[in-house]
Each structure stands twice: as C-alpha cells, then as structure tokens.
Amino acid sequence: MKYFLPTFIVLPILEMYFLIQVGTFIGAFNTIALVLLTAMMGLFLLRQQGFQTLLNARNKLMQSELPAEEILTGIFLAVGGALLLTPGFVTDFIGFICLIPFTRRFLMSKVASSFFNVSGFSQQKEEIKGEWIEGEYKKDE
Structure with missing residues (x-):
C-alpha cells in the first residue's frame, strides 16, 4: 500500500517518456498502431487463458475442492x-508478465508466500518443547 501513490505519480511519467521515445524512433502512426x-494481443491472451481458468475452477468446484x-x-x-488495455509500453510489459503462464506462476508464488508470512499462517509445524501437564483449575472468588 505504501507504493500506491508513488506508482500513480511515476507510471504516467514513464509511459509518456517511452511513448515519446518510441514515437520519435518509429513515428507517431506506428507507435499508435x-x-x-x-x-489486441492482450485481449486475445486474456480471453483464451481466462476461459481456461474458468473451466479449471469449475472442475475443482465439482470435485468439492477450493479453487484458490x-x-x-x-x-x-x-x-x-x-x-x-491501458495505453503505454510500461503497462503493456507488466500486463504481459501477468498473462504469460510461467511468469504469472512465479509472481503468484511470491504473492502467496508474502500473504502467508504477513498473515501469520505458516506451513511449518512448530515443535513444542518442555513438559506438559494436563489438568483443570477453578478460580475461587
């Protein structure tokens, strides 16, 4: 969350810079094209992979599994x-990283591991050391 505001300040500046640089190199019309x-490539990939993800989630639900x-x-x-869909080359690059399966899996593993570390959940079992005495107590007032 601490990177939210700086991202919205820096990202448009980077987008304008790269659009101007590419535009001066290949021309304005070619840059727009x-x-x-x-x-269009992103929409094609999104449509293809989104439908496949929807089918996978449906299959998991039919098997009574959580499609996390x-x-x-x-x-x-x-x-x-x-x-x-956002015009610019920086956002396109980040968008393609999110759509390419092997880079998406890498990012998903990083996000999932940071979520479990932050939330206090752990996959490791802690071994309890020491002697345990089981019993009951009653507080007299």
Missing part, C-alpha cells in the same frame, strides 16, 4: 488485461 496491436489457485490466477489475468 503498436499500442493498439499490444492491446484459479482465483489468484483470475486476479492476475484481470490485472494483466487492464494493464494491456
């Missing part, structure tokens, strides 16, 4: 799709 092409990975995949696909 490239931005539109990346948006599919939910996280869906979130990454939605963020990636939104970034690809």
Whole structure:
C-alpha cells in the first residue's frame, strides 16, 4: 500500500517518456498502431487463458475442492488485461508478465508466500518443547 501513490505519480511519467521515445524512433502512426496491436494481443491472451481458468475452477468446484489457485490466477489475468488495455509500453510489459503462464506462476508464488508470512499462517509445524501437564483449575472468588 505504501507504493500506491508513488506508482500513480511515476507510471504516467514513464509511459509518456517511452511513448515519446518510441514515437520519435518509429513515428507517431506506428507507435499508435503498436499500442493498439499490444492491446489486441492482450485481449486475445486474456480471453483464451481466462476461459481456461474458468473451466479449471469449475472442475475443482465439482470435485468439492477450493479453487484458490484459479482465483489468484483470475486476479492476475484481470490485472494483466487492464494493464494491456491501458495505453503505454510500461503497462503493456507488466500486463504481459501477468498473462504469460510461467511468469504469472512465479509472481503468484511470491504473492502467496508474502500473504502467508504477513498473515501469520505458516506451513511449518512448530515443535513444542518442555513438559506438559494436563489438568483443570477453578478460580475461587
């Protein structure tokens, strides 16, 4: 959350810088065409992978399993799709990272591990040392 405001300040500046640089190199029309092409490619990938994720989640639900990975995949696909629809090359790059399966899995593992570390959940069992005495007590007032 502490990176939220700086991202909204720095990201548009980076987008403008790269759009101007690419525009001076390949021309304004080609730059606009490239931005539109990346948006169409992103929509194609999002549609294809989103449908597959939906089918996987449905299959898990039919097997009475929680589709946690599919939910996280869906979130990454939605963020990636939104970034690809946003004009600019930096957001397109980040969007494609969210849509490419092997980079998405890497990011998902990082997000999941940070969630479990922050929330206090752990997959490691702690060994209780010392002697335990089981009993009851009553407080007299």
